[in-house]
Amino acid sequence: MARLAQTAGLTDIQEEILSTVRTFVDKEIIPHAQTLEHADEYPADIVEGMKEMGLFGLTIPEEFGGLGESLLTYALVVEQIARGWMSVSGVINTHFIVAHMLKQHGTPEQKQKYLPRMATGEVRGSFSMSEPELGSDVAAIRTRATKSDGGYVVNGQKMWLTNGGTSNLTAVLVKTDEGAEKPHQNLTTFLVEKPEGYGEVLPGLTIPGKIDKMGYKGVDTTEMVFDGFEIAADQILGGTAGQGFRHMMDGVEVGRVNVAARACGIALRSFELAIEYAQQRRTFGKAIAEHQAIAFKLAEMATKVEAAHLMMVNAARLKDSGARNDVEAGMAKLIASEYCAEVTQEAFRIHGGYGYSKEYEIERLMREAPFLLIGEGTSEIQKTIISRGLLRDYQSRG
Ligand SMILES: Cc1cc2nc3c(=O)[nH]c(=O)nc-3n(C[C@H](O)[C@H](O)[C@H](O)COP(=O)(O)OP(=O)(O)OC[C@H]3O[C@@H](n4cnc5c(N)ncnc54)[C@H](O)[C@@H]3O)c2cc1C
Numbered sequence: 422m423a424r425l426a427q428t429a430g431l432t433d434i435q436e437e438i439l440s441t442v443r444t445f446v447d448k449e450i451i452p453h454a455q456t457l458e459h460a461d462e463y464p465a466d467i468v469e470g471m472k473e474m475g476l477f478g479l480t481i482p483e484e485f486g487g488l489g490e491s492l493l494t495y496a497l498v499v500e501q502i503a504r505g506w507m508s509v510s511g512v513i514n515t516h517f518i519v520a521h522m523l524k525q526h527g528t529p530e531q532k533q534k535y536l537p538r539m540a541t542g543e544v545r546g547s548f549s550m551s552e553p554e555l556g557s558d559v560a561a562i563r564t565r566a567t568k569s570d571g572g573y574v575v576n577g578q579k580m581w582l583t584n585g586g587t588s589n590l591t592a593v594l595v596k597t598d599e600g601a602e603k604p605h606q607n608l609t610t611f612l613v614e615k616p617e618g619y620g621e622v623l624p625g626l627t628i629p630g631k632i633d634k635m636g637y638k639g640v641d642t643t644e645m646v647f648d649g650f651e652i653a654a655d656q657i658l659g660g661t662a663g664q665g666f667r668h669m670m671d672g673v674e675v676g677r678v679n680v681a682a683r684a685c686g687i688a689l690r691s692f693e694l695a696i697e698y699a700q701q702r703r704t705f706g707k708a709i710a711e712h713q714a715i716a717f718k719l720a721e722m723a724t725k726v727e728a729a730h731l732m733m734v735n736a737a738r739l740k741d742s743g744a745r746n747d748v749e750a751g752m753a754k755l756i757a758s759e760y761c762a763e764v765t766q767e768a769f770r771i772h773g774g775y776g777y778s779k780e781y782e783i784e785r786l787m788r789e790a791p792f793l794l795i796g797e798g799t800s801e802i803q804k805t806i807i808s809r810g811l812l813r814d815y816q817s818r819g
Pocket of ligand 1: 549550551555557558582584634637792795796798800801
């Protein structure tokens, strides 16, 4: 067992955290995932368990009450959690991105105000860039914050907020009038504190109900509507307007490693299910694993699981070293999500007709994998980022 997706050179602490999480996933997540997912039910007990393990503060510095662990530790934890159920990793992912943005770009007051309570899970983060008419083209954001009486008034509509209803702190990217020539220099991230729940949660701020999705159930995804919502200027992340695009892109860069890690987890679980099933199911007098066509599928699936894991680990380590990892994070996200879609598809085929039954886990994994091709930037956007980076580094001397 456990030959795939191993990581060399981990510290004792990292090994211990991973072993604890792996046990938690096997005992507390996998046995309940199908039922909760089919009921579209929020995994409240699992979330409580993650709070107790300190996972909400995994990467928050120790001075703010967190465990001060690296992006690599986080990514390996996410890989394990997604192996159990991707929606659970969705609960902590937006939280992790907001904590990262605060840690890197927040003012000292903002860090003190939020990070200790984020470490315990009392404050839970979500982040919002997308709008009904844009996702990839972030610089085209229309939601606008205009200055008024020392603060700002926000109007507009945001879309696709993961944890929009169950978070109480949302980092929202909006347009402000900085008079800059380039559109992305007129974007600002506001830290919007709000109660959890749906409807008009604050004057001028509405979270309509959950969007009904194909998969990724249990975790809520919502819209966010601003209609004359007033917010103080000191809720601007980092204190200075016009820096929001840079802050969000930094958040999304670590988010891409996280999406790659989720894809690795789902692909690993699909492989585990397929290799087990292939040894149980018999056709033409032998286990289907003994038909070369199936054995070769397993070999290809395992190779993809391994390749994606190594690229994800490389991208995480690069970011942890302080180096820019836009190209490597893009590559890891691209290959892990595409391979994940292929591996789940092959695992589904190996299950024959049973793969189409809701009794079998692969049915759920098949519906989860497509989201990874879209979230934190589609494959086309990853290729744009990768090719730009390559042309920057391999500039023609001719
Ligand atoms: C379940 C779910 C959860 C989400 N959670 C969040 C969240 O928490 N916060 C948040 O801000 N967003 C979130 N999103 C939004 C997500 O990031 C966007 O859906 C994604 O970035 C794609 O944007 P879009 O849907 O507007 O597609 P579009 O940008 O309209 O793209 C449509 C198609 O055109 C292609 N395309 C676009 N531009 C180019 C180009 N220049 N060259 C080639 N092809 C191109 C795309 O690859 C895609 O195939 C979530 C989405 C989903 C489905």
